[in-house]
Amino acid sequence: METRGTHIVCELSGCSPALLTDVDGVRNVMESAAREANAEILKVAFHRFQPQGVSGVVVIAESHLSIHTWPESGYAAVDFYTCGDHTNPWRACEYAAQMLGATSMLTTEVKRGIASTNGQYTHVVHEHAGQLMAKRSA
Amino acid sequence: METRGTHIVCELSGCSPALLTDVDGVRNVMESAAREANAEILKVAFHRFQPQGVSGVVVIAESHLSIHTWPESGYAAVDFYTCGDHTNPWRACEYAAQMLGATSMLTTEVKRGIASTNGQYTHVVHEHAGQLMAKRSA
Numbered sequence: 001m002e003t004r005g006t007h008i009v010c011e012l013s014g015c016s017p018a019l020l021t022d023v024d025g026v027r028n029v030m031e032s033a034a035r036e037a038n039a040e041i042l043k044v045a046f047h048r049f050q051p052q053g054v055s056g057v058v059v060i061a062e063s064h065l066s067i068h069t070w071p072e073s074g075y076a077a078v079d080f081y082t083c084g085d086h087t088n089p090w091r092a093c094e095y096a097a098q099m100l101g102a103t104s105m106l107t108t109e110v111k112r113g114i115a116s117t118n119g120q121y122t123h124v125v126h127e128h129a130g131q132l133m134a135k136r137s138a
Numbered sequence: 139m140e141t142r143g144t145h146i147v148c149e150l151s152g153c154s155p156a157l158l159t160d161v162d163g164v165r166n167v168m169e170s171a172a173r174e175a176n177a178e179i180l181k182v183a184f185h186r187f188q189p190q191g192v193s194g195v196v197v198i199a200e201s202h203l204s205i206h207t208w209p210e211s212g213y214a215a216v217d218f219y220t221c222g223d224h225t226n227p228w229r230a231c232e233y234a235a236q237m238l239g240a241t242s243m244l245t246t247e248v249k250r251g252i253a254s255t256n257g258q259y260t261h262v263v264h265e266h267a268g269q270l271m272a273k274r275s276a
Contacts (some may be wrong), residue, residue: 002216004208007147009248011259041161043183045197057202059183063215064193068201070142070251075259077201077250079217102261104258109145110246112215115209120242121149121213127263 004113004121005063007128008093012076020069020076023056024049029099030058030065037065037082049101061131062087068098076100081112109114141252142259143201143221146267147230149213152241158214160206161186161194168196168203168238175203175220175230200225205234216236224259 019025027046034041039060046056057066063081070076078096080089097105109129114122153226157163165184172179177198185195190210201219208214216234218227235243247267252260 004213005206007144007215009250009261011251011261013151013258024211042185042193045181045183046197047180047197049199055180055197055199055201056195057183057204058183059195061187061193061207064195064204066195066202066204066219068143068221073253073259075142075251077145077219081215083206103145106258106260108248108261108263113149113213114145115211120151120244121211122244123147123246125246125263125265 001111001114003028005081005112006089007079007081007110007112008089009108009110010078010080010093011106012078012097012100012102012104013074015074015076016101017071017074019050019100020054020071020074021056021085024069026054027056030056030067031098032099033092034058034060034065036095037080037087037089039082039087040111065092093118139252141249141250143219144227145217145219145248145250146227147246148216148218148249149244150216150235150238150240150242151212152239153212153214154239155209155212157238158192158209158212159190161192164192164205164207165194167234168194168205170237171218171230171234172198172203174233175218175225175227177220177225191223198222203230
């Protein structure tokens with residue numbers, strides 16, 4: 001099945017509030033995650049909210065990674081979307097989850113840009129494709 | 139059900155190849171789409187590929203919009219992800235589809251950041267939440 005990319009929609013819980021507040025730290029994690037996926041970084045755009053929270057995107061030659069953080073809840077909504085056989089968005093996902101100190105991770109995988117016989121593009125959704133991480137002991 | 143946002147994963151087909159190639163045009167469409175959703179634009183990052191194709195993201199105060207285009211196929215993979223009761227990502231989605239000349243649109247809606255009783259965040263997927271557009275006559 002030919003696709004135009006794999007998009008992982010990911011909810012991270014139990015993350016370190018301090019890490020989720022640090023815009024430079026979050027940017028570094030997401031840039032490193034892109035490299036873990038073997039993607040080529042083209043542009044980055046990050047913003048720190050007041051009093052807290054970070055939003056940011058890494059545009060890669062193979063689509064994008066994005067993150068939005070709620071430090072007060074230890075929660076981050078993260079997307080890892082890459083095209084091409086040379087990239088692996090799951091490596092980026094697992095790396096970011098680990099680096100942000102997540103204690104649980106819920107993911108759905110969307111295979112995007114699948115051509116139908118009528119020339120229309122569709123996608124296929126694999127709900128809860130990833131495993132929840134075991135709750136770490138403190 | 140309290141969520142941290144609505145994320146529309148959208149495949150557009152039959153778009154104008156000329157429009158999908160024009161990085162300034164695509165940026166304008168996505169910025170206008172953000173305004174249609176009643177979102178506040180914080181940052182934009184767009185890239186034009188050679189020989190063709192555009193990737194770009196609009197970071198908004200309420201999450202992000204993103205687009206990746208394949209002009210040679212009339213295809214664009216677009217995401218509309220907004221938080222807050224004051225925004226409506228479906229308005230952005232329908233606006234962008236219209237402005238890019240799409241003849242069909244396939245969407246899945248993900249309600250993100252739903253807190254479970256155990257403190258872990260999850261999401262709920264509504265597959266093919268939007269209607270396919272009627273094929274337009276030429």
